[in-house]
Amino acid sequence: MSGLKVYYLMILFLVQGYVAWAQCCTSGNPFISEAEQPALQSRVLTTSLAYRYSHSGPYYSQDAHFTELPFQETASSNYTELQIGYGVTNWLTVLSELGYFINKTLETPGIDSYKGYGLGDAALYLKFNTYSNPRLRLSISPTIGVKFPVGMFDQEMDYVQLPISVQSSSGGYRYMANLFISKGLGKVALAGFASYEYSQLIQSENFYYKYGDQWIGAIYFNYRPWKRVILDLQIRIEFRGKSNRENEEIVESSGYDVLFFSPQVTYAFKHDWYLSAYGDIPVYNYYNGIQMSF
């Protein structure tokens, strides 16, 4: 391998479109599964640009629709994210992401809507290629990372602060660790993903809040029926614990458990260009207390 030392920089570019029927107005950047990939090889650069439309509306009380409220609200967002990954060595990949909300809107019929926009969070991840066996098509890649609240968290309209649910940034640092395991089996590849995220206390002059810890577990099925077409199916469960506010009070109507079914199709163009479309469909929702199904 040393004789064939690679000096070229390989660029993979992905353009992705996502539609989600949930995950609209949660705090911070929505989950986009692109970071859940094996580590890159040395001196390989990948970039991806993703667009995601999210829409939500129904309120839930535990696992049932809650229809007793005297009003209806809908939340939607248009979000873009730029991700860059670089294989620094064969065992270390650096990934970064930057999110931007074109809009993050909360609408109630008969009332002017709330609309936030702007930079979301930025993130920096270090992914380690701890085990890779091309013969067995098995790889294990743990990742650690930090999300930085670079965007706006105190947007106002006419000197009135917008609700947190439409602020573009999460307002606090987040620390995460995950593990990605991939195994090829004939024409199919299976992957497992487990992630933990710790949210730092958001403490400012007017605000004191700590989001609950988040756990994500996912199984991916990857199938390539034709040379240029890749099909993915992801089954993902997201769990978030309850939040805390002033005086260590627990916010009872916070935290959730949601199961997603996420099909994805990717077309591979020449010169390592890819185009993906992805849907995020919640098939089971459980919300503590009464909450809008983000």
Added chain:
Amino acid sequence: MKSILIVLIFTIVSLWACSKKNDANPSTDIKIISLTANFNPVMAYDTTVITVEASGESLQYGWVVNHGKLKGSGKTIKYSACQSCIGLNTITCRVFNDTGEMSDTIMIRVTPYHPGKK
């Protein structure tokens, strides 16, 4: 080269992180006379109207709440409570003009949602 790249990315991302500004300039020309709610406590998913009375020239009003939503602008604003805002919440009103600003707070207690009960 590799370590430089890592440091560079980390630095760029960190530099974006902005600190919260605090440039309050107290005014002796502005006086907040009252800051009241039309009812308090308020049930989750209900609203209460908050009004500030202040003296001074060409006043403008800014509003911030720690939990819940505010709608409107000017000296009167509507506070919407939610189930995740249960507890004692702080609404801060900032009154300002060219001479500076003054602020005051009002605490609103939000109680759990019970349909048919005010």
